[in-house]
Amino acid sequence: MSLAQAAHSGRLSVLQARSVETGSIATMPARSMASSGEGSLSTAMQAAQNGDAAAYRTLLRDCVPVISAMARAKGVQGPSIDDVVQDTLLTIHRARASYDPARPFLPWLRAIVQRRAIDAMRHASRRPREVHDRIAYEARADDGPLPGHDLDVRDRRRMVAEAVAHLPPGQREAIEHIALRELSLDEASLLTGRTKTALKVNFHRALKALRASLSSSKEGSDV
Template sequence: MAAELEDRLKALMLRGQAGDAAAWRELLTLLGGRLRAYFARRMDRSAASDVEDLVQETLLAVHRRRMTYDPTQPFTAWAHAVARYKLIDHWRRNRIRQHVPIDDVAEWLTEPETESPSARGDLDRVLSSLPEKQQRLVRDVKIEGLSLAEAGARIGLSEGAAKVSLHRALKALISRNSGVED
């Protein structure tokens, strides 16, 4: 069942990327229902309007970012990442602390998520060009989803200093990986 749904959503996404408006509407409709259930399980019952807002924000993000989807990867994993970041942004904006067990996202996955050893190696290689504190900031904020204050506290920096350091780290990574040096 999950594999069939993944195949259907992925096919709709690919057709939508190619300009098929009917496929795109169908994808957003199907995805909207899954997103409502996903957010409703993670929100307080009194936050029904927040659930709908999150669904709309996520669908809009999927629409805006549709060309970044890599068709060699599962669609549901990509969509889940977009939804998760929208939820985390919502919690941060509203200063809500939530702990969501990893088991709660299992319904999104069509197969066990495994990290490619080559992807881990690539990430380690790219980050190794940075000082250790900047490596930790990039991992904590951009990969683990911690706030700048939380990530900074882990390495003994204020939120402001962490923000500056993270900005410099990302700028250095971009310039090194685009062939442009400062």
């Protein structure tokens, strides 16, 4: 199941996606990603209720792409999505006392997002709009990314991060410096203390291993 699908079905592991984005992509243990999910969100919200600002900050950041995906799925388009995201964040803040940690977090969040999405669409429909070419206007494709695009990107990053984490240390080091940080062979050699030849060999072996591991998994075939 992709992350975007999970966001819609309520089984999203948002913290999982977030940790990929912020953490060191090559050194992050794969286990920590698998253990997070709905429970982590509930725990983070509970911590926020107790006044833990760091947990609250992380939670809100993690919620942003989810809110955005939910709003798109509800039919909100264009700049209104940002309004929905911000209104939802404010509502989460205002309503945080009403969250019961014994219950899952995402249905609580979804109810708020849906209400704010409806508000945004009502507001947009009240705004006067002059349309000269009606058919062209209605047939125009939305410029923005598809619903769940950001989440799909994060999902792919997560899979690459998992594959990189499973490489032997030498190969992981080569991939990290040459491919991910885009360092030259000279710079990477200076940093790691390995010869350029060793780095090249490790790099090519790592690429081969990654190609094999990503194409072997069904989800990884489109990476």
